[in-house]
Amino acid sequence: MSEAGLHDLGFVSTVQCETFGEPGNRTFNITAKSNRGEATVWMEKEQLYQVGLSLRQVIVTRETPPDPAPFDSEQTNPNEYIYVEFKTGDMALEHDPAADVFTLSAQDMTGDDAPSDAITHVRFSFSREQANEISKRSAEIVAAGRKPCPLCTAPLTPGVSHFCVKVNGYNPTENPMGRGAD
Ligand SMILES: [Zn+2]
Numbered sequence: 099m100s101e102a103g104l105h106d107l108g109f110v111s112t113v114q115c116e117t118f119g120e121p122g123n124r125t126f127n128i129t130a131k132s133n134r135g136e137a138t139v140w141m142e143k144e145q146l147y148q149v150g151l152s153l154r155q156v157i158v159t160r161e162t163p164p165d166p167a168p169f170d171s172e173q174t175n176p177n178e179y180i181y182v183e184f185k186t187g188d189m190a191l192e193h194d195p196a197a198d199v200f201t202l203s204a205q206d207m208t209g210d211d212a213p214s215d216a217i218t219h220v221r222f223s224f225s226r227e228q229a230n231e232i233s234k235r236s237a238e239i240v241a242a243g244r245k246p247c248p249l250c251t252a253p254l255t256p257g258v259s260h261f262c263v264k265v266n267g268y269n270p271t272e273n274p275m276g277r278g279a280d
Contacts, residue, residue, distance in 0.1 A: 103206075105180045107132040107222035108171045109199070115146060115236050121243045122256070128202070128232070130222040134173060135180025137220045139204045143240055145189060150236030153200065153229045156193045162226060169197035171223055182220050184208065200229045 110132040117124050126146045129138045141149075187207030193200050206218040224232075244253035249264040 103217045104174055104219040104221065105135070105137070105178075105182055106171055106174050107134050107137060107180060107220065108173065109169055109223045109225075110228075113222065113224045113228050113232060115149075115232055115239060117239045117242070124243055126239065130202075130224070132222065135178070135182075137180065137204075137222060138183040139189075139220065140183070140185040141189070141204075143243070145186070146236050147240045149189065149191065149202065150233045150240070152191045153233040156191070156200065157226065157230060157233065160193065160195055160198075162198045163196060166198045167194075167196040169194060169199040169223065171201075171221075180220070182206075182218060184218060184220075198226050199223050200226070 107130055110130045113128065113130040115126065115128045117126050119125050124143065125140060126143055127138050127140045128146070128149070130136065184204075184206040185208070186204040188205045190203045191200065192203070201221060201223040203219060203221040241253050244255055246252065247254055247260055247262055247264075250262050252260070252262075254260050
């Protein structure tokens with residue numbers, strides 16, 4: 099794979115996820131910053147949800163090594179201050195078990211039809227603590243857009259029927275628990 103379009107921020111000082119806009123019309127991103135530059139990766143809600151879930155899976159299934167190895171990542175172009183912002187199609191998560199460092203890679207989706215060396219990629223690495231923050235925050239963000247069920251308080255997903263534990267699977271918005279036909 100050509101790496102001409104690859105920007106590696108290395109180990110970042112800050113990484114966070116954010117949402118903008120009104121419920122039903124929200125946008126989502128992950129931003130990261132290091133001494134090499136900064137990146138803003140826009141994504142769909144489902145993609146942010148998946149990132150949070152993948153981070154959580156690694157956090158719970160792999161332990162921090164007793165003596166973590168130093169982490170290093172090659173700087174592809176040392177003279178360049180990286181500044182990238184794009185909407186991503188493909189993302190990949192890696193975990194270096196020796197250093198206990200997480201690396202997220204994202205590819206600019208507008209490059210899908212471009213020659214491979216013209217596609218912008220960004221990659222950045224972060225600690226378990228930062229991974230934990232992103233995982234928690236992304237779950238809050240994803241859940242925040244959904245109204246709670248008035249009966250069981252589980253978040254409702256628009257367009258997906260809700261099997262409410264309080265009413266044996268009837269959708270409370272279609273079958274309000276009234277006082278009966280009187
Ligand atoms: Zn319910």
